[in-house]
Amino acid sequence: QKEVEQDPGPLSVPEGAIVSLNCTYSNSAFQYFMWYRQYSRKGPELLMYTYSSGNKEDGRFTAQVDKSSKYISLFIRDSQPSDSATYLCAMSEVHAGKSTFGDGTTLTVKP
């Protein structure tokens, strides 16, 4: 069983919708939680990171971590066609340099 499981998708939503992307994990030693966005044929781009339970907001993006349930989420408000990409969750124990990734969820936002 994988250490990090991500909702597989694909996900297709209309422009302006709220998107919820989710991952669960089994390794209780994970301390850092990250979300990346990856466009086709590009490297992953760091969207948000956090290391505590609770919510962290950055513009239209909110990262949520629940360590007791080993569950993390990324919410995207007012989704835009430019948000269409693959979203990857990632986690690490001590520092970000050794991260374990989910398989990614491909999101399409339709105009």
Place this chain on the structure above:
Amino acid sequence: KAGVTQTPRYLIKTRGQQVTLSCSPISGHRSVSWYQQTPGQGLQFLFEYFSETQRNKGNFPGRFSGRQFSNSRSEMNVSTLELGDSALYLCASSIVDEQFFGPGTRLTVL
């Protein structure tokens, strides 16, 4: 501030050959990590270097190796290439809790 750069961007090799990929981290970043990304296995950790020392290693065979230089630049080498080594190889530099990726090197093994 310049991002992570990787060279070459594309590479075609044949089975049995070896290949060396290069990565220049963001200025000031001392940690460089390498990942392999394939459609079937996703993004998998290869190894991480910090201050010229391998700090962590993933579950890949010994054909995969790397090194880091005093200026933090890193190289990754794959010997005796196999068809299954075809992938996007990503380099990332990090400071504690933030990791930034380069555009990757797409390796095709024929």
